[in-house]
Amino acid sequence: MVENAVLGGRKVSIHCAGGVIADIRDGGAELPGVQRGAVDRLDGRGCLVAPGLINAHTHAAMTLFRGRADDLPLMEWLERHIWPYEAVMTEDEVYAGARLGILEMVRNGTTFINDMYWCPRGTARAAVEMGIRACIGEVFIDGPADANRRRRLEIERLLDELEGCSSRVSLSVDPHAVYTVSEDSLRWAGELAAGRGLILHIHVAETEVEGQRTARRSTVARRSRISVGSACSTNAPWRQIRCGCPTTMSPCWVRGGWYACTTR
Ligand SMILES: [Zn+2]
Secondary structure, three states, rough: OEEEEEEOEEEEEEEEEOOOOEEEEEEOOOOOOOOOOOOOOEEEEOOOOOEEEEEEEEOHHHHHOOOOOOOOOOOHHHHHHHHHHHHHHHHHHHHHHHHHHHHHHOOOOEEEEEEEEEOHHHHHHHHHHHEEEEEEEEEEEEOOHHHHHHHHHHHHHHHHHHHHOOOOOOEEEEEEEOOOOOOHHHHHHHHHHHHHOOOOOEEEOHHHHHHHHHHOOOHHHHHHHHHHOOOOOOOOOEEEEEOOOOOOOOOEEEEEOOOOOOOO
């Protein structure tokens, strides 16, 4: 129950049950049949009562890297300062970083995160313990063919393991980007997601550099890759999107799915 909320200039109490708003009553009125002391109470004075926010693209555990060379261009930051550390991160470290990231997001009103990262068992453990709703997947980048085959098996095992771990946690298939994952792997990812009824989560053009790398593909290749990257939505219309600077960035063609745009 949220007490002392203001709606339309009137002080009201908001009663929730089973995860939904059950009633809104004037003043601090109780619901009939509910005894005082039998419900959790929140004081709404000075607060905004609103639906929970959705963070459509997170790497929650990366809160551990805050302040590490974060004034550099994306690729230099990633390749020289982040990926070497991520290569030796343990599941417990991902868990600790995810707890911190989730705590900060909850404090800002976020109740759902769509998280792509390494060691997602750690992120899932943090999400389940902290009560946030989350869609979680293990990011992958292509390497040698043998390594790719092992990674695919690991990801399928991970999905089997985490499936049903919590009613608040759903799963996704997470190729990193069209310029770090081959067309063959994107096709595998699209088929895996479609076959399991999962979303496919991918970077398309988070910054100008990513957009330029994507745009180096031929138009045909670019179209086929991002079509697979949007979970084989072959009936959806093509759309042209530009992220970053709209006047200088090369456009990407995508179809199907939802797009989370970065802010500048
Ligand atoms: Zn990202």
